[in-house]
Amino acid sequence: MSPVAARSRSIVRRILWMHVVAVGTVAILVPLSLYLLLVAETSSLHRDSMREQADAIAEHLTAGPDGRWRLDLPEALQDLYSEAYGRYIYAIVDRDGVVLFSSHNADQPIFPVVPGTSGPAFLQVQRPFSTISGTRVPRTVGDRTVYVEVAENLSHRDVLIDDIVSNFIPRVAWITVPILLLLLGIETHVVRRVFRPVEEASQRAREISPRRTDIRLSLADIPSEIAPLVVAVNEALDRLDHGFRVQREFTADAAHELRTPITILRTRIDTLGDARLAEPLRRDLETMxxxxxxxxxxxxxxxxxxxxEEADLRAVTADVIAFLVPLAIAEGRSIALSGVEVPVPVAGRGEVIARAIRNLIENAIRHTPAGTVVEVVVEADGSVQICDEGPGIDEAERELLFRRFWRRDRKRSGGAGLGLSIVQRIVELYGGSVAVSNRCGGGACFSLRFRPGLSADDASARHPAAVPLSGAGLPS
Amino acid sequence: MRVLIVEDNEELGRLVVGGLAKAGHPAEHAATAGEARHMLAVETYDAVVLDLGLPDADGLTILREMRARQDPTAILVLTARAGVDDRVEGLRSGADDYLVKPFAFEELVARLEALSRRPRAMQGLTLVVANLSLDTAGKQAFVDEVPHVLSARELAVLEMLMRRKGRVVPKKLVEDQLFGAGGDLSSNAVEVYVHRLRRQLAECGARVTIHTVRGVGYMIAEAKA
Structure with missing residues (x-):
């Protein structure tokens, strides 16, 4: 495996990298082998042709009774070997290398004579400006042997095959490169396509969290090689889901187990009759x-x-305020609601959203000074702001605020420091957000934003004038 | 008011029975669903305090049985389950009210009294907040037993507020009471009546405060000393 492929953890990239290597190798090997085949084929054709021509000339060679050789070539053959044409030449040479006949009146054999050779041979010589290639065939009549040499000038303009072969690499072989690149492109697309279901499954798996244990990965379109992994993941999720169910049941049990003794204690204190003793005990118990x-x-x-589910943020907020206001008034504070006066549909369950708002208003009541009002504003965009007139929150503390069990003032009793974590969980659950800022006049402002509900569009269509009221229509 | 306490915890049952007796309400205790069924069959109660976690059956089963045979007894469900689903399930099954453990004993008594009063409200009764009282049948308000004259609309608003003492009366409800449902008056009109009522109550020395919960409604409570 190449170093790049070894480094890359992506299967797609590995496959493509190996494919690039394979394509590169093929891009070199295919034209090369084609070229070699072509060369072998043309030289075989050339040899056959030369031998046939040598045999044809030998047909017309006869030995006279006087021991002299005679050559009577027909006219067609004479034209073929004419100097004017210049493509083919022949020579008939005796044992000692003496030229008996030749097409171009030469006194030298075409190929240098190597003594002792008796079989047919294929030979090639380089001449200035040309390459001569041909054959030498022995011809025996009686007990005398001569050699018939036939050759072709490969540089002749009519030798097409040789041109094709020699031009193959620069003119033709390059076509394999774009073809192979195109193949690589198709391959890339195919591999991506094959892996898309895996990608989608990963996307879905990313949504799994302790609050979303119901998600299972779909097996549809998953390649069978990867299917066992998906099945195993789904089985692991089943086991996890079971674990969470056990935990949920434990929570319900714990609720009962803890609340009953606290209730007994509370009832005992409430029916005590001695108010001076009961009051501090009751306060302790309330904290608990x-x-x-x-x-x-x-x-x-x-x-x-x-x-x-969907809820009307305005109605939910009004209910929470109505529930908390007696407590606020008992402690010398008040709560006021302003903003839009029409329903604000948001995504989420009313009772759960109410819990987030209740936690924030309870906090605000605790931090706002006596005699002041906790201002709650519901906006048409699905947000609700809860502002107090307390000391506000330092920039540095804002990060810590939503952490579990974090309290600004550790000496102050009143809760486990979980209130804001609960708020955050709830807005996360419904895809909303929570932000905190300080008012310029002093005091903290918590802003919850929920996603608009499905009927939000209808609602805004029904109430085109859903603008925040300037307080003119509100009791003061 | 006769009350049946269905609670599996003997100690809590005994304490609630004792506390209710002290508050002037004779109460009896059933520790299991079977016992509760038996007692409901032979006796008549004004209200039932029903714990949902019983050893032999789910409290909701008893609740559904009672509603199935058209038993009109007021039922206050008592549970350790604070979960949203449980609360909704309880009220859907026919409970009149819901109290999550642990609760303030005063709250339990107040809710039970409110429940037992509910069906008889039409007959008229006297509502009391501090030194202010209102005879709903005679349509007359008293401060320290001295009658005071209020307009019919002012009386109607005062009655609404006093019926929900310590709780918020939604502004919409007051509007509907004053001007009829679907009235097209500005919300300022309500505030005008409430303002007038406040001034008159102050003039005749009633130690009550009508709080405006801006954007939500109004609430009457004892004035702070």
């Missing part, structure tokens, strides 16, 4: 209750799965 409630709420929210 809040911690237990927050822990259980956190567990519940963590295990919750988002469905396709």
């Amino acid at each position: 209750t809040r911690v237990v409630t927050q822990l259980l709420e956190m567990a519940e929210v963590e295990n919750m799965a988002a469905g396709d």
Whole structure:
């Protein structure tokens, strides 16, 4: 495996890299072998032709009774070997290399004579400006032997085959390069296509979290080589899902186990009759209750799965305020709602969204000074702001704020520091967001933003004038 | 008011029965679903406090059985399950109210009294907040037992608020009460009536405050000393 392929962890890249190597090798080998085949074939054709011509000349060679050789070539053959044409030449040479007949009145044999050769031979000589290639065939009449030499000038303009062969690499072989590149392109597309279902499965797997354990990877279109992995992952998810279910059941059990003794204690204190003793005990118990409630709420929210429910953010917020206002008034604070007066449909379950808003308003009541008002604003874009007039939140603390069990003032009792984590979980669950800022006049502002519900479009169509009211129509 | 407490925890059952007796409501205790069924068959109660986690059956089963035989007894469901689903399930099954453990005992008593009052509300009764009282049948308001004259609309608003003492009355409800549903008056009109009511109550020395919960509604409560 090449170093690049070894480094790359992508199967697609590995396949393509190996393919590039293979294509490169083929791009060299295919033209080369074609060229060699072509050369072999043309030289074989050339040899056959030369031998046939030598045999044809030998047919017309006779030995006279006086021991002299005679050559009577027909006219057609004489034209073939004419000097004017110049493509073919022949010579008949005796044993000692003496030229008996020749097509061009030469006194030298075409090929240098090598003594002792008796069989047919194929030979080639270089002349200035030309390459002469041909054969030498022995011809025996009686006990005398002569050699018939026939050769072809390969540089002659009529020798097409040789031109084709010699031009093959520069003129023809390059065509294999674009063809192979095209093949590589097709291959890339095919490989990507094959791996697309795997890509999609990975995308889906990315959505799996403790709150989304119901997701399973689809086996449709998955290549059979990868299918076992997908099946194994789905089985692992089944086991995980089971684990989470056990945890959820444990949470329900824990709720019952913890709440009953606290309830007994609470009822015992409430029916005590001695108010001076009961009051501090009740306060302690309330802290304990809040911690237990927050822990259980956190567990519940963590295990919750988002469905396709929808809620009216304005109505949910108004309900939460109505629920909390008696408590706020008892502590000398108040809560006010402003913003749009028409339904604001958002994605999410009303009771769960209410929990996030309740946590933020409870916090605001705790931090705003006595005599002030917690301002809650619902906007048509699916956001709700909860602003207090407390000390605000330092830039440095904003990161820590949503961490579990983090509290600004550790000495202050009142909760497990889980409230804001619960808020964050809830907005995450429904694909919303939470942000915190300080008001310029002092105090903190928490802003929750939810995704618009499916009926949001209809709602805005029904209420084209859904603009925030300037307070004119609100009681002051 | 006779109350049946269905609660598997003996200790809690005993404490609630004792506390209710102290508050003037005779109560009895059933520790299992079987016991509760038996007692409901032989006795009549004004209200049932029903715990959902019972050893022999789910409390919701008893709830559904009672509603199936058209038993009108007020049912307050009591549970350790604070989950959203459980709450919705309880109310859907016919519970009149819902209280999550742990609860304040006063809250339990107040809710039970509110439940038992609900069907008799039409007959008229006297609502009380601090030194202010309202005879809903005679349409008359009293401060320290001294009658005071209020307009019919002011009385209607006051009755709404006093019926939900300590809880918010949505602004929409007050509007509908004053001007009829679908009225096209500006919300300022409600505020005008509430403002007038506030001034009159203050003038005759009622120790109550009508809080405006801006954007939500109104709430009456005892004035702070």
